[in-house]
Amino acid sequence: MELELKLKLPADFLQLTGINPDEAPIVIQRELAVYFFEQGVLTFGQARKLAKLSKWEFMALLKDRKVPLHYDLAEYKEDALTIRELIKST
Numbered sequence: 001m002e003l004e005l006k007l008k009l010p011a012d013f014l015q016l017t018g019i020n021p022d023e024a025p026i027v028i029q030r031e032l033a034v035y036f037f038e039q040g041v042l043t044f045g046q047a048r049k050l051a052k053l054s055k056w057e058f059m060a061l062l063k064d065r066k067v068p069l070h071y072d073l074a075e076y077k078e079d080a081l082t083i084r085e086l087i088k089s090t
Contacts, residue, residue, distance in 0.1 A: 038067045
């Protein structure tokens with residue numbers, strides 16, 4: 001399920017930001033994803049989905065914006081379990 005919002009911006013917003021009008025919705029959506037991830041409102045996975053990017057693409061976007069990854073013990077344990085399962089299946 002998706003929520004569609006109507007957003008009113010100043011008439012010169014696209015010109016000032018250099019955003020292509022055709023790309024504006026996804027660019028703004030990705031900027032929101034980065035912002036809410038940086039603020040700790042969204043997890044990496046939630047923000048990545050909002051940005052409609054793969055894990056690697058979202059990591060690259062965060063790197064470009066100099067936003068550090070939030071990586072806690074629970075995520076580490078989940079990754080370690082995934083790695084063990086992958087090793088077992090080979």
